[in-house]
Amino acid sequence: MLDVLNGHVETHLIISEQGREIIEYETDTPVDQVIKKATFYHDDGDFMAPVASGSYRWDSMVIVPCTMKTLSSIATGFADTLISRAADVTLKESRRLIIVPREMPLNLVHLENMVKVKQAGAVVMPACPGFYNRPQTIDDLVDNVVGRILDQAGIDNDIFQRWGEPEKKKSTLPTSSTKLRKGKQ
Numbered sequence: 001m002l003d004v005l006n007g008h009v010e011t012h013l014i015i016s017e018q019g020r021e022i023i024e025y026e027t028d029t030p031v032d033q034v035i036k037k038a039t040f041y042h043d044d045g046d047f048m049a050p051v052a053s054g055s056y057r058w059d060s061m062v063i064v065p066c067t068m069k070t071l072s073s074i075a076t077g078f079a080d081t082l083i084s085r086a087a088d089v090t091l092k093e094s095r096r097l098i099i100v101p102r103e104m105p106l107n108l109v110h111l112e113n114m115v116k117v118k119q120a121g122a123v124v125m126p127a128c129p130g131f132y133n134r135p136q137t138i139d140d141l142v143d144n145v146v147g148r149i150l151d152q153a154g155i156d157n158d159i160f161q162r163w164g165e166p167e168k169k170k171s172t173l174p175t176s177s178t179k180l181r182k183g184k185q
Contacts, residue, residue, distance in 0.1 A: 001145045002037035004159060012051050012058070013038035014083050018067065028065065032175030044082045051086040054093045060153040061090040065127070068110050074099070075113035088123075094163070097122040098152045100145075123152050133161040 005011050013035060015023070020031050035041045042049035050056035061084060070083055073095075079085035090097040099122050100183060103110060114124045129135065129144040140160075147160035161167060 001062070001149065002034065004146060004150070005155075006037050006147050006155065009155060010040075011038045012040045012042060012086075013047075014042050014044050014049075014051070014086065016067075016070070016081065016083060022065075028110050031088045042082055046082055047085060049086075050083055051091065052082060056091045058090075058095065060096035060098065061086060062100065062149055062153060063087060063096045064098075064100035064149065066099045068101070068103050068113070071099060071101060071110070071113045071117065075116035075120075078139065089119075091122065096153060098149055100127050100149065102127075125149060125152060130163070132163055133167070 002011060011065070015031065015034070023029065023031050023034060035185040040050075043179065046052075050180065070081075070087075072078075073080060073084035074087045074091075077088060079088045080159050087097055087099075097117070099114075099117060101110070101114065101124065106114075118124050121131075127145045129141040133140070133144070133177070135141050135144065150157045150159075
């Protein structure tokens with residue numbers, strides 16, 4: 001997602017300690033390279049970061065992937081990290097909060113927490129890619145999920161083939177022909 005947004009939309013990245021470990025374990029990209037893709041980076045313990053305050057304006061927040069611990073913190077209003085504080089601020093300011101849970105199968109507590117954040121105004125969006133476009137690569141699957149997340153964030157994009165569209169070659173990165181702009185509020 002940061003690859004797509006880089007240079008087009010201001011981003012504020014917060015990575016939890018567990019997130020750092022997951023990036024190192026599950027990807028070939030060093031954490032410092034991920035951080036460089038964001039406009040701003042904030043430590044998860046930095047409650048002086050702009051996104052910790054409702055007076056700082058932003059349009060939407062995406063938590064991807066969202067652990068069940070972070071989901072629980074948001075659902076109960078326990079803002080003990082910058083991620084959960086920024087999510088709490090996003091909800092209290094009636095801004096878009098998109099949560100992409102990282103867990104399966106789900107137990108009843110997980111589901112109840114998802115209901116709580118949904119009732120508070122969040123969008124709960126499991127990373128379930130579409131297969132109608134006959135994806136050929138993992139990148140095709142990722143682009144589908146990222147494109148749908150960007151849609152929910154109000155950012156127009158054409159990084160994936162939409163239902164009913166003629167088949168066309170898509171790119172993970174914006175090009176001069178790629179439509180990526182701030183959507184209508």
